[in-house]
Amino acid sequence: MRHASPFHQHQTIEEHFSFWDADKYATLEALKSxxxxxxELVTIKAELSLTDEDFYQFYKEEYDHLDSLKLPPVRDQLCIHYVEVLDELAELRTDWDAAREVGNNALTSIPTGSLEQINSALTQAHIQVDTSYTKLQNAEALVAHIEVQLVVDQRWEIGGPEYQHFKEEATLGKYCTALDELERLIVMRLFKLSKLSLLGTGKFIGKALQRCSDVIRDAINWYNTQAVALKPPLSPQPKISWKDIADYGFLGKFDLLRYSRNNIRTSDWSKPGHRETTTKFFKLC
Structure with a gap:
């Protein structure tokens, strides 16, 4: 320092106090915040009658809820697939019966003596019956294969208790898949907007999404279809609109849409006021 020129000595002293002032004011701003x-937290806690222990409990309940959203066990996944294959088998059996009926009546509308039309009708009926029967055999083989894996002694009846249980799980799985896809598309769009420095108010985000997201629109429609398809004992979920999408910032709010066997809308931790206060509390921790 003593060998530096007067200019560099003054420059070093000025930079020292400049950085010191910056650190000082940053600390003061942090203390002020x-x-x-x-x-704010004291006021809100008094209004909502909350304690510090409540925030830790809210955190634990939310963690437990999100942890319960993992994929079902492998056997349950196989049972869901079994139910879907049983439905497909029933449809293919109906198609085969219809094809045989068409084949039996193939000649009723053909004029007598028209050999060419008779041969054509018989050929088409034969192809239709063979095709439907082949599909039926393949479905039967797949059902039998899954029954061996599940060690099912007697085939589940459509509408039976086991069938109904995993039918509900299949419906829930479709709902979660639709929600995951919608979440993925929205987050991708938010990332793109952030790169373009377009992130602003929720209203602006909503307009930007509307202009360039036919895919997201389709995903919303798909989600709404699956949400309404949930039937008791599952709870049908509310539909989503463009306005709702504009209000979602990131993954956290989508997580609250996921179905839980417990109605999270009645849980204290999921209430907007409690969630906002919990966020403030953990910012101070």
């Missing part, structure tokens, strides 16, 4: 946040 902490004081403001603390005051």
């Amino acid at each position: 902490i004081q403001t946040l603390t005051a």
